[in-house]
Amino acid sequence: MDTSMLFSHTKNIIYFNHASSSPLATTTRELMKQVVDRLEFGDLDWEFWKKELGEFRRGGAALLSVTPEEIGFITNTTTGLLAALYSIPFESGDNVVLTEDSFPANRVPWFANLPDVEKRQTQVKGIETLEERLMALTDARTKAIVVDWVDFFTGYRVDLKLLGDFCMDRGIFLVVDGIQGCGAVSIDLSKIKVDFFTAASAKWLLGPVGAGILYVNKNTLPGLKPAFMGWMSLVWDDFNIFDPLPPLKDGAARFEAGSYPGLPLVGLVENLKILNSIGIEEINRKVFKLRKLLLDGLQGLDAEIISPLDETHASGILTFRLRDKDSRLLWDTLDKNNVKSSLRKNAIRLSPHFYNAEAEVQKVLDIVTGFAKS
Structure with missing residues (x-):
């Protein structure tokens, strides 16, 4: 199945907010x-x-x-x-x-x-x-x-x-x-x-x-x-x-x-x-791969990772804060750049799904990196 066409209407946004709600296929x-x-x-x-x-x-x-x-x-x-x-x-x-x-x-x-x-x-x-x-x-x-x-x-x-x-x-x-x-x-x-x-x-x-x-x-x-x-x-x-x-x-x-x-x-x-x-096994594999890319990038920024580091207890949710930065301002910055995420307990929660692309992960990391250096 060509999963890219299932959510083609989201092509102008990066939807990393499935822990809140999902767009319809x-x-x-x-x-x-x-x-x-x-x-x-x-x-x-x-x-x-x-x-x-x-x-x-x-x-x-x-x-x-x-x-x-x-x-x-x-x-x-x-x-x-x-x-x-x-x-x-x-x-x-x-x-x-x-x-x-x-x-x-x-x-x-x-x-x-x-x-x-x-x-x-x-x-x-x-x-x-x-x-x-x-x-x-x-x-x-x-x-x-x-x-x-x-x-x-x-x-x-x-x-x-x-x-x-x-x-x-x-x-x-x-x-x-x-x-x-x-x-x-x-x-x-x-x-x-x-x-x-x-x-x-x-x-x-x-x-x-x-x-x-x-x-x-x-x-x-x-x-x-x-x-x-x-x-x-x-x-x-x-x-x-x-x-x-x-x-x-x-x-x-x-x-x-x-x-x-x-x-x-x-x-x-x-x-x-x-x-x-x-197949749920393939979906699991894709979700965890995207999570790992996000995790590696955020750790490179010395972000506070609130989610488990070990995949034994990990899931599709990755929550973090940037040290000495206002999470609400970061959430606003992501939103203005058409990245959909959640602000929870003064932290950013990212939750991509199987149809999201690795290139989208890099765009999100670029935005977060730019904010961290501002």
């Missing part, structure tokens, strides 16, 4: 426009949406190396986290372990909805590895460990195999917000004990807002309580007869509680085709 935009035109006289028939959902499950399963039955559709990452929260059989006196400086999407649900469950926290950065500190906080009453696979600020990537094995040996649920890695970093969830993995489409899955992937381990389902379900959690043959109510769907689809947002679904289906046609 040309083919994705066109398909979504076609569906909008077909909606002129009302919704499309259910057979169309069933086909899209089937393709979505197969595409999500291929990306994560799991079965289609373990894939559910969600509208955002928080919806997937709430599905986990309400279906895990928490009891008064249990505790949950999480990171106190992770993105709010993976903190607020646990604090707001589990008043009788103790929250134990550690920070992403520390002397010991994050995994060691998370595991050290557990005890016999720990019901779940909740993590961001990739931290939104530092880009630290958690060793899910290590945590998964630890949780499996102790009967602890492992819940993962995967939005900052899914679509950019390769993962095989069939070989890792993760109970829930949730990732919205807006970022590395190439957009749009309003869709996402929920993975629920098939071996986890029997131990969950029936919760976070609605009328679309049931097996409907048609929408003519509604009584008696049909049985509950098998697999992760039971968490698809209500009607589906059609356009985001169509967009995500096309994006999954793009990602899987290239």
